[in-house]
Amino acid sequence: MGLVVQKYGGSSVADAEGIKRVAKRIVDAKKSGHQVVVVVSAMGDTTDELIDLAQQVSPIPAGREFDMLLTAGERISMALLAMAIRNLGHEALSFTGSQAGVITDSVHNKARIIDVTPGRIKDAVDKGAIAIVAGFQGVSQDSKDITTLGRGGSDTTAVALAAALDAEVCEIYTDVDGVFTADPRVVKKARKINEIPYEDMLELAASGSKVLHLRCVEYARRYDIPIHVRSSFSGHTGTWVRNQPExxxxxxxxxxxxxxxxxxxxxxxxxxxxxxxxxxxxxxxxxxxxxxxxxxxxxxxxxxxxxxxxxxxxxxxxxxxxxxxxxxxxxxxxxxxxxxxxxxxxxxxxxxxxxxxxxxxxxxxxxxxxxxxxxxxxxxxxxxxxxxxxxxxxxxxxxxxxxxxxxxxxxxxxxxxxxxxx
Amino acid sequence: MGLVVQKYGGSSVADAEGIKRVAKRIVDAKKSGHQVVVVVSAMGDTTDELIDLAQQVSPIPAGREFDMLLTAGERISMALLAMAIRNLGHEALSFTGSQAGVITDSVHNKARIIDVTPGRIKDAVDKGAIAIVAGFQGVSQDSKDITTLGRGGSDTTAVALAAALDAEVCEIYTDVDGVFTADPRVVKKARKINEIPYEDMLELAASGSKVLHLRCVEYARRYDIPIHVRSSFSGHTGTWVRNQPExxxxxxxxxxxxxxxxxxxxxxxxxxxxxxxxxxxxxxxxxxxxxxxxxxxxxxxxxxxxxxxxxxxxxxxxxxxxxxxxxxxxxxxxxxxxxxxxxxxxxxxxxxxxxxxxxxxxxxxxxxxxxxxxxxxxxxxxxxxxxxxxxxxxxxxxxxxxxxxxxxxxxxxxxxxxxxxx
CATH class of the missing domain: 3.30.2130.10 (VC0802-like)
Incomplete structure (x- = not known):
């Protein structure tokens, strides 16, 4: 079996209980025989709290410092997740965006990924460890400064790593069961979509669907990485985003x-x-x-x-x-x-x-x-x-x-x- | 005028107000004509909160992951401090221990500094910026993993940078006015010491005085760096730790x-x-x-x-x-x-x-x-x-x-x- 990239959002790792639940799920994937790379967002409201602090000290925070601040959130969640996995008896190593080889341009707060060189991640999984990677962040090629990827950044990190590591699938874990035919809060009879092509997912994301970000779907389509959007709270199959074979x-x-x-x-x-x-x-x-x-x-x-x-x-x-x-x-x-x-x-x-x-x-x-x-x-x-x-x-x-x-x-x-x- | 290294502890930057007060003091030092490098600890109780989270997910957290977790605290405070200084109209750049060239051995949770290569800090201050450096952390020479320096780590970071940058003085800001002849909570008539030689300060630190850590005083004595311990809440002269000229x-x-x-x-x-x-x-x-x-x-x-x-x-x-x-x-x-x-x-x-x-x-x-x-x-x-x-x-x-x-x-x-x- 091949390599799987899993991405967990902030609501899935909002507290110690959530982190332990996610750790179990990751270990299950490892036990099933996969190499596992995990991308994780900051815990719950951490990012909002950091933004609030920044506003208190400076109305218009400098981009470089703002990125340095925000990236602390993923450092916390990824280290805790690695600890929780080790506590279940499996080797786990956490890596910052920079350590994971996520190279970006120098546009702070909304940097674009220009290269992914996941040498340390490859080494870690080849040695049997589970690699935990901070989502949403990278390091600029020119200045070597820490950057953040802006909205949808963690999903994009996951797909970019999946592409660079030639993963079988990129699993995006969230707090809903998948992509729906309409927002279930608006349409009671909305149905989970089992399978959707990239181009439809792109249009839905561009038209207001919040489950996946446009950017991550674009990246997945370009490198033909299947995305499986699913709930971290259940074991159900979610929504597969991929091209149908001819x-x-x-x-x-x-x-x-x-x-x-x-x-x-x-x-x-x-x-x-x-x-x-x-x-x-x-x-x-x-x-x-x-x-x-x-x-x-x-x-x-x-x-x-x-x-x-x-x-x-x-x-x-x-x-x-x-x-x-x-x-x-x-x-x-x-x-x-x-x-x-x-x-x-x-x-x-x-x-x-x-x-x-x-x-x-x-x-x-x-x-x-x-x-x-x-x-x-x-x-x-x-x-x-x-x-x-x-x-x-x-x-x-x-x-x-x-x-x-x-x-x-x-x-x-x-x-x-x-x-x-x- | 030369270069000054200032170190602010967690109680000095416990909240947004504290950060803004410290920013003003840093800017004053800059305005007086000094090049200024600042070492900062994590805000208030941040480190304790992170330790508590770690305990919740794993009774015996792995050293590497624990260090990754704890170093998030200084990333937050240093980025906020840099923003607050910029908000006062002065250029400020924050650097992690790794970016500042704090090279350590690989002993997680209590790493020892083995080299300091502050090229990026030098560049920053030579261009007129104030450099803000995360205390307590470094990067291991062998594994390139993030390490923490253990107790007294931020003070030691400050003195080590002062030595590597050939600073005039290392100012350690704290919540008391300096080193006292006895603990003022025990002896009401305790007096602030204006000047104390390294060897006396070493013995006091080894005998229970909490103001300065043994490690930082040892480092200062070895490189003959004058330390000025003073309050971040007042403008008073504190205690000078240095050798008397013959x-x-x-x-x-x-x-x-x-x-x-x-x-x-x-x-x-x-x-x-x-x-x-x-x-x-x-x-x-x-x-x-x-x-x-x-x-x-x-x-x-x-x-x-x-x-x-x-x-x-x-x-x-x-x-x-x-x-x-x-x-x-x-x-x-x-x-x-x-x-x-x-x-x-x-x-x-x-x-x-x-x-x-x-x-x-x-x-x-x-x-x-x-x-x-x-x-x-x-x-x-x-x-x-x-x-x-x-x-x-x-x-x-x-x-x-x-x-x-x-x-x-x-x-x-x-x-x-x-x-x-x-």
């Missing part, structure tokens, strides 16, 4: 799931002269403020006025800065006014199967219409349809789409393709 | 102070045959159990029996193991019985001046006798007299000696030597 016989739904995102706001630029370069000037102003925009829609201009409106969405947390940047540029660009709206929800239907199945778009809008949900913006990709609605309509919209596409857990009408012999 | 004109007391230690126990081996090799066999048995003994006294043997008693003291925490080891060896060695007594105190009078001043020993025992204190064991060095008394007599004994040797703060009779022109 001509595989497994059933695969046309639609993987419905995601929602209520973290965005909508800005409408009203009365923009409809001539070349105007939209570019608007988005340049936003980009210069280092803000990322998501959906963009431009109305057809009214023939009578020669003016049009441009709407776009962006994270609520960036809303204030975007409004400021645009207000400053108003005279230069020459538009009438700005409207800000943070009472919106983005609803997305995701499925690689919709490529080959016409009619999905029609069914989508029929379902929303029947549920009385009004659509404000639309944006589509080859395997995703996203709309913006009122925030109040989110639950109705997600539930209606979930039912309409046969995703409800007690439904016998799940739309499938594939099947034996295809 | 023929210096400063006043120097014959006696530096009175130390006490109630952390030891006394074991008496009763009825030992008075022949060569018996004492050696007893202490071999104790040494084989890896226990350190302090004072040793052998009675004159009674002519009638040819038997003698041997008494020695050792830390109470080692008492149980020592009794076990001796009991096991009783048949081989051939003594009658063992007596264990942990209700003792060790009282020590320390002063390099006693070398050249006869009569100190006589005054010492007269003072104790007048105070009605019975002496059980005696041990002397060239510059120290130590006795063991009942624990209940400790306060009376220390107070009597303090007064007898003119150390009381409102006394005009302080015995001095040196003086102008000598």
């Amino acid at each position: 001509g595989a016989g497994m059933e695969q739904a046309i639609i993987s799931g419905v995601a929602h995102d209520t973290s965005e706001a909508k800005i409408t630029v009203v009365g923009v002269p409809d001539k070349p370069g105007e939209a570019a000037a608007i988005f340049r102003a936003v980009a210069d403020a280092e803000l990322n925009i998501d959906m963009v829609v431009q109305n057809v201009s009214a023939a009578s006025t020669g003016l049009t409106d441009i709407s776009f969405t962006l994270p609520k947390t960036d809303g204030h800065r975007a409004m400021e940047a645009l207000t400053k540029a108003q005279a230069t660009i020459g538009f009438d006014s700005l409207r800000y709206d943070d009472q919106i929800a983005k609803i997305s239907l995701v499925g690689a199967g919709m490529r080959s199945h016409p009619g999905v778009t029609a069914s989508f809008f029929e379902a929303l219409s029947n549920a009385g949900v009004n659509v404000e913006l639309i944006s589509t990709s080859e395997i995703r349809i996203s709309v913006v609605t009122r925030a109040d309509d989110m639950k109705d919209a997600v539930t209606a789409l979930h039912t309409a596409f046969g995703l409800d857990s007690d439904s016998d009408e799940a739309v499938v393709y594939g099947g034996t012999g295809r | 023929g210096a004109g400063m006043e120097q007391a014959i006696i530096s102070g009175v130390a006490h230690d109630t952390s030891e126990a006394k074991i008496t081996v009763v009825g030992v045959p008075d022949k060569p090799g018996e004492a050696a066999a007893i202490f071999r048995a104790v040494a084989d159990a890896e226990l350190n003994i302090d004072m040793v006294v052998q009675n004159v043997s009674a002519a009638s029996t040819g038997l003698t008693d041997i008494s020695f003291t050792l830390p109470k925490t080692d008492g149980h193991r020592a009794m076990e080891a001796l009991t096991k060896a009783q048949a081989t060695i051939g003594f009658d019985s063992l007596r264990y007594d942990d209700q003792i105190a060790k009282i020590s009078l320390v002063g390099a001046g006693m070398r050249s001043h006869p009569g100190v020993t006589a005054s010492f025992f007269e003072a104790l006798s007048n105070a009605g204190v019975n002496v059980e064991l005696i041990s002397t060095s060239e510059i120290r007299i130590s006795v063991v008394t009942r624990a209940d007599d400790m306060k009376d004994a220390v107070t009597a000696l303090h007064t007898a040797f003119g150390l009381d703060s409102d006394s005009d009779e302080a015995v001095v030597y040196g003086g102008t022109g000598r």
Whole structure:
């Protein structure tokens, strides 16, 4: 049997009991004959507590020092986890990101992995030890300073190590049973997805699904590392994220799931002269403020006025800065006014199967219409349809789409393709 | 002006307020024209909390992992301190023990420094930055694993860096005003010592004075680094630990102070045959159990029996193991019985001046006798007299000696030597 990389999040190792429970699970994997490398996050709220301390001493902490501070959290959890495993009679060695060979660029707080040289990890597992690695952290190639990888960093560490160590699978342990067809807190009949291709998982993650981070899925797809998302509190099989072998016989739904995102706001630029370069000037102003925009829609201009409106969405947390940047540029660009709206929800239907199945778009809008949900913006990709609605309509919209596409857990009408012999 | 190394203990950086106060003091040193290197301990009770967590997951944590765990504490405090300094408008960079070039042997939990290569620290201060270094930690030369230096480790880090960087002074900041002629909690008239030679400070530290650790004083003496022990809560001058230049004109007391230690126990081996090799066999048995003994006294043997008693003291925490080891060896060695007594105190009078001043020993025992204190064991060095008394007599004994040797703060009779022109 080969090598397995397991990643445990902060909620799985929130206290001594959690650490001991996780240690047992790791030892079970080792006993089953695998070489085991474990990536671990900081315990429970440790990172938040450290951020809070940093805010108390400095309103805008320096990136280098902030990274040094935050990485203390994983040092604590990884050392405790190694101790707990040794206490069960198995050899375990903990390694910082730097010791594990996670080499990054020098962008503090959101460094990108540029190389993984896991020589010490390989040595440790070859000698029969379980290697425990601090997630979320690395060391910069140029300055040799400690860096952190930003959001989703521990998942990305796990997938990157799995790739560098040629692991059979990267298991991401979390506090839910896997990836669901919709958020179970919103849709009671949401169903655990057993198997999902990388591209669908990428779209779900980009559309508001919180279970896996976009970055880690991108990394896994690039290196073709199967991810198994599962609960650290149960022994159940979770969700496998991987490509289906060509001509595989497994059933695969046309639609993987419905995601929602209520973290965005909508800005409408009203009365923009409809001539070349105007939209570019608007988005340049936003980009210069280092803000990322998501959906963009431009109305057809009214023939009578020669003016049009441009709407776009962006994270609520960036809303204030975007409004400021645009207000400053108003005279230069020459538009009438700005409207800000943070009472919106983005609803997305995701499925690689919709490529080959016409009619999905029609069914989508029929379902929303029947549920009385009004659509404000639309944006589509080859395997995703996203709309913006009122925030109040989110639950109705997600539930209606979930039912309409046969995703409800007690439904016998799940739309499938594939099947034996295809 | 040259380079100053400052060390701040955990009580000085116990919370955000403490960190900000310390940051201001560091910046003041920088503004006065010094290059500044700061060594910092973990915040307040952090280390104890981490030890507690370790106990919860493993009764006997592995040394390597334990060190990895504990070193997280200094990472937190040093990063926060660097942020707080930057917030005051000064450049500050934090470094782990490893990054600062603190190279140790591989003995986890009590590693010894074998080399200091502070290249990155030098670079940082040469560029005008304040360097913040994690105390108590290093990296092993052989395995490249993280190590901790054990008790007094942060003070030792500071002195070792001061030596490697050829600093003018190593300032040890603490929560008291300096080194006192006796513990102020025991003797109300205890006086702050302004200046004390290394050898006296060594004897005081070895005799129970808690302000500086023996190890750090030894290191400072070897490299002739002046130590300035002072409070981080006031601007007062503290205690200078350094050698007097030959023929210096400063006043120097014959006696530096009175130390006490109630952390030891006394074991008496009763009825030992008075022949060569018996004492050696007893202490071999104790040494084989890896226990350190302090004072040793052998009675004159009674002519009638040819038997003698041997008494020695050792830390109470080692008492149980020592009794076990001796009991096991009783048949081989051939003594009658063992007596264990942990209700003792060790009282020590320390002063390099006693070398050249006869009569100190006589005054010492007269003072104790007048105070009605019975002496059980005696041990002397060239510059120290130590006795063991009942624990209940400790306060009376220390107070009597303090007064007898003119150390009381409102006394005009302080015995001095040196003086102008000598």
